[in-house]
Amino acid sequence: QKEVEQDPGPLSVPEGAIVSLNCTYSNSAFQYFMWYRQYSRKGPELLMYTYSSGNKEDGRFTAQVDKSSKYISLFIRDSQPSDSATYLCAMSAGSGGSNYKLTFGKGTLLTVNP
């Protein structure tokens, strides 16, 4: 079993839709959870960063972490064509140097159609 599982999609939605992206993980040591957006032939861009369980909102983006279920989600409201990209979940354990090692999901390719 992979440490982090993410549905690769592809996911295609109309403009204005609510998008839900998800990852599950198996390593209970993970405490820090991130979502990155990666446009074609570009580096990953940090979107959301959360620690432990709970919700975090930033504009049209909401990140949720449920540590009891080992499940994280990213919601995008009022999706725009500019949101079309690959979305990567990433996580790390919480102590010292291991805090800097990210384990990634494979990424979900999202297309928002005008």
Place this chain on the structure above:
Amino acid sequence: KAGVTQTPRYLIKTRGQQVTLSCSPISGHRSVSWYQQTPGQGLQFLFEYFSETQRNKGNFPGRFSGRQFSNSRSEMNVSTLELGDSALYLCASSHLGSSGNTIYFGEGSWLTVV
């Protein structure tokens, strides 16, 4: 504030050669890590350096090595290149602040081995 800078952006090498990639982290960031991204395996952690010391290492053969200089700039080297080393190599810099550890990526170096 300048982001993470990687050079070169694109390069083509022949099997058996070696390659050196360079990374300049965000000013003030002392941790630099390297990742390999391929379509099949996704993003995989190579190694992480802090204050010129390697703190973490991923599951890659010894042909992959790195170092960090006193100004936090980092280089990674791949010797005896194989076709399977063709990938996007990403450098990330990070800073442990009051809200936790945020990790930012550069645009990457595209390596093609022929």
